[in-house]
Amino acid sequence: MNRRNLVIACVLLVAAVLFYRGFGAQDQPVTGAALVNVIVPELSGTAKEGEALFNRSCASCHGTNAAGQDGVAPPLVHKIYEPGHHGDASFLIAARNGVRAHHWPFGNMPPVEGTTDTEIEKITVYVRELQRANGIH
Missing domain, CATH: 1.10.760.10 (Cytochrome c-like domain)
Structure with a gap:
């Protein structure tokens, strides 16, 4: 593989990673969000x-x-x-x-x-x- 092809391959790889992180990751479920709303009373x-x-x-x-x-x-x-x-x-x-x-x-x-x-x-x-x-x- 010549140097030009190697540079093109690296650029495509970086673009694919950025695309996935910017758009593809939105399809992943959000984790860590509270599942219920909690009223906190005056505690003993x-x-x-x-x-x-x-x-x-x-x-x-x-x-x-x-x-x-x-x-x-x-x-x-x-x-x-x-x-x-x-x-x-x-x-x-x-x-x-x-x-x-x-x-x-x-x-x-x-x-x-x-x-x-x-x-x-x-x-x-x-x-x-x-x-x-x-x-x-």
Whole structure:
């Protein structure tokens, strides 16, 4: 291959990459967007502690204020997680052991490393207060 053909091939390759990034990538689903709108109430002291712990250990997947993230993880402020269907113990068990995907297409949840049972209980208080403020009892 002569030098001229090599330069043309490189230019075409760069153009194809720029085209894909500029236009083709728009066909990809947007990920990370909140899945629900969450009303945040005045939180109790325990829930405020739980919020800080949630932000440290859970928000990277479940999003700000447990609103979920498109393509990442479900919202915890959702009727599926109401206390009558998923009791407080289910949050503790899921954080300790992880959980097999069964309600959402996000895949399995791994265990949450570095959280104590007391911390998970405070996170649960935070999530429950968010749920109640959003009509989930």
